[in-house]
Amino acid sequence: MKTIPNGTWQMSLAMLISGSIGAFVLLSGLPVIDVVFWRCLIGAGALFLFIRVGRQPFARLAFPVLLLAIAGGIALVINWLLLFAAYSRISMGLATVVYNTQPFMLVLMSMLLGERVTLAKWGWLLLAFSGVVLLLLSELHHPNAQWLIGIAMALGAAFFYAVTALIARHLKQLPPQHIALIQVLTGTVMLLPLVHLPTTGGTLPWGILLTLGIVHTGVMYQLLYSAIQKLPTPLIGSLSFIYPLVAIVVDNALFGHTLSAVQMAGGVLILLAAAGNNLGWGERKSAPAIMPTRQ
Numbered sequence: 001m002k003t004i005p006n007g008t009w010q011m012s013l014a015m016l017i018s019g020s021i022g023a024f025v026l027l028s029g030l031p032v033i034d035v036v037f038w039r040c041l042i043g044a045g046a047l048f049l050f051i052r053v054g055r056q057p058f059a060r061l062a063f064p065v066l067l068l069a070i071a072g073g074i075a076l077v078i079n080w081l082l083l084f085a086a087y088s089r090i091s092m093g094l095a096t097v098v099y100n101t102q103p104f105m106l107v108l109m110s111m112l113l114g115e116r117v118t119l120a121k122w123g124w125l126l127l128a129f130s131g132v133v134l135l136l137l138s139e140l141h142h143p144n145a146q147w148l149i150g151i152a153m154a155l156g157a158a159f160f161y162a163v164t165a166l167i168a169r170h171l172k173q174l175p176p177q178h179i180a181l182i183q184v185l186t187g188t189v190m191l192l193p194l195v196h197l198p199t200t201g202g203t204l205p206w207g208i209l210l211t212l213g214i215v216h217t218g219v220m221y222q223l224l225y226s227a228i229q230k231l232p233t234p235l236i237g238s239l240s241f242i243y244p245l246v247a248i249v250v251d252n253a254l255f256g257h258t259l260s261a262v263q264m265a266g267g268v269l270i271l272l273a274a275a276g277n278n279l280g281w282g283e284r285k286s287a288p289a290i291m292p293t294r295q
Contacts, residue, residue: 007230011239014223019246021216021295022092023254025084028208032084035212036077037195038204040187042213047181050222056175065171069179072167073186075160080187083157083295089150091257093248097267098135098154100244103277104128105162113166120282124273131269138262176225184217216295237278244271 025035051058061069086095104125111117132155139147164183171179198204228236248267251257259267276282 003230004235007227008235008239010223011227011231011236012242014220014227015239015242016246017216017220017223018243018295019096020250021212022084022087022096022247023250024208024212024216026087026092026255028205028212030205031196032081032088033191033194034196035084035209036080036187037191038209039080039212039217040077040184040191042210043217044181044184044188046214046218047177047184047221050218051177051181054177056177058178059174061174065173066182068167069171069174069182070186072164072171072179073183074190075163075167076183077187077190079157079160079164080295082153082160086150086153086157089146089153091251091259092255093244093251093257094135094259094263094267095150095154096244096247096251097259097270098132098151099158099161100270100274101128101132101155102158102161102165103274105159106165107277109162109166118283120280121277123282124277127276128270128273131266131273134266134269135263138260138266176228177221180217180221180225234279237275240278241271241275 025032028035030038083095083099086098090098107117107121107125132151135151136148168176168179227239231239244267248259
């Protein structure tokens with residue numbers, strides 16, 4: 001079937017794009033609020049164009065559904081703000097590794113809502129927690145407040161992305177691209193009073209901002225959602241790990257950041273746990289639920 005090869009390259013490209021977003025955020029030199037605002041505004045235009053070209057009609061939304069989609073947008077924007085702010089306090093690669101605790105945030109939220117959590121998922125959750133503890137222990141011999149704040153921000157970003165994913169579960173009647181459009185429009189309105197608009201004669205790094213909006217938002221979401229429709233769950237889970245690996249490589253190549261041996265060990269535990277959770281290792285019959293990693 002051609003759908004599998006097509007979905008594989010689409011998912012792989014989406015994860016490659018995601019892995020490079022941190023570099024563009026840092027290279028922009030702009031405050032985090034400004035970066036997220038322009039990503040939302042330009043991304044909204046790109047997503048609207050893709051939806052119109054794809055001839056996907058906009059359905060009239062019930063007010064409760066619209067409110068839920070907007071709430072998801074607020075959570076997604078907070079997620080971006082926290083993650084991008086973490087990049088200036090800890091390395092991009094380390095922030096991305098910690099951010100990959102997001103599936104376990106979703107597991108815990110689902111449990112609080114009454115969903116049954118299997119013994120295997122508890123095991124992967126414990127392994128991920130051990131990885132985070134190992135990362136924290138790596139800095140205890142010379143405590144650094146900014147480093148700890150960066151770790152907390154990356155964990156907070158993972159939490160708010162899990163909130164976004166949980167809300168998306170209740171919006172199955174909407175096409176994913178429409179959900180994404182509502183989310184970035186929400187972010188545009190939400191951040192407009194806070195953004196630093198260019199003054200007369202001021203310039204913005206338009207090349208970087210257009211790339212973040214068009215490529216890292218519009219194109220990446222199109223590739224991701226198209227791939228999810230074509231690929232089996234285990235393959236989606238496997239290809240999702242291109243994202244943190246690319247982020248670590250890009251961080252080292254552009255900014256010279258490397259993880260220490262202890263941090264690397266902690267990161268391996270987190271990514272291994274995420275792989276086990278996403279791919280359903282240890283589960284008997286039910287297929288694993290994938291929450292695609294995205295920024």
